[in-house]
Amino acid sequence: MVNAVIFDMDGVVVNTEPVGLEANQKFYKELGIEVTDEIYSDFIGNSDKNIIQKLRSRFNLEQSEEVLLEESYKYYFDAFDTSDELELIPGVKDLIIDLYNNGMTLVLASSAAKRKIEAVFTRFDLHQYFKTKISGEDFEYSKPNPAIFDEAVKQTGFPKEECIIIEDSTNGIKAATGAGVFCIGYKGEHSMGQDTSLANKVITDFKQLDYKTIKNLI
Template sequence: MLKAVLFDMDGVIVDSEPLHHKAYHNMFNDVNINVSDSLYESFTGQTTLTICKRLCEEFNIDKTPEMLVALKRKHFKYLFDNDNDFQLIDGVLKLIQDYYNNGLTLILASSASMPNIDRIFDRFNLNQYFKAKLSGTDLKASKPHPEIFVKAAEASGYDKKHCLVIEDSTNGIKAANAANIFCIGFDSLHSKNQDYSNADKVISDFNEITYHKIQNIFSKNFIK
């Protein structure tokens, strides 16, 4: 029986990708590098520090990865504070409330930094629904490594077989697979060039996984 849901944040709870895209490209301009669309898309689901380490290696940048992280976060904070169109993804608040009201334990498992997680959770008053929030930047390995979902399942207090992950990225789905946790792939209008073939179920609307529907899906498709 399903008892806990492990949510990714970017692309699942909020579509902050446009803000991240602008912030990253402002940082790319700061350090005078040209990042292709395909390289940028490969970063999805990874921590900012992991991405900046790759950039330093790829482009032989004469700054530390930590300096690049600081530049990107400065740009993101400005955009976050000044973009009034930034909202929750359609239907996700209703889904979160549905799960919470039916007794499921909710855990956030995001590659975002904790300051960004807190900023978003405070803005949209989400802390009341979640038992714990995990940031990939606080862990040893980044998605597609399974560490974040293993830790998130532990934080829920339930065995992995009673948990599921909701993810929108190739790296996130790979991480859930590697953690051996049932995974819903959320293929939305905000998702671009991600591979959902390894998700246990793919959806495009949160109405497909309301509490009673997901319990039925989970019990039929993920018996261990």
């Protein structure tokens, strides 16, 4: 029986694709590098820190990680603060409220930086529904390393056999599998070719889930 749900954020709770794409294109242009769709797709589910490490290595960038991170955040929040395209994934807030109202413990485990998580949760009034929010910036390795989900399970207060993870990215689903936690793969219209084949269950619409369905999923 399920007692806790661990949510990824980008691509599961909120569609940050328009904001991220706009910001990153400007950032990459400033750096004078060309990041192909194939490279960009591989970044999905990684922390900002790990993405910067990969960029520095692949393109031999001279700037420090700290400088590049701050520059990338400048572009991201410029886009975030002015975007009218940023929106929650359809149906996810209804699911969050349904789970919360029925006593389910909710935890966020996102590769995003803490400042990005706080901005999203404030903009869409989500703080009260989650027991805690965990950021990938606190871990040395990004998804598909399972460390963030190991910690998320610990934070729920329940054994992993009573938890599920909702993920959309190839790396995130691999991390959930590595943590030994039942994973629901969300395959939405903005999934950008992510592989959900390792997920225990795949959905294409959050209307496919509710408290009763999830409670008895395992």
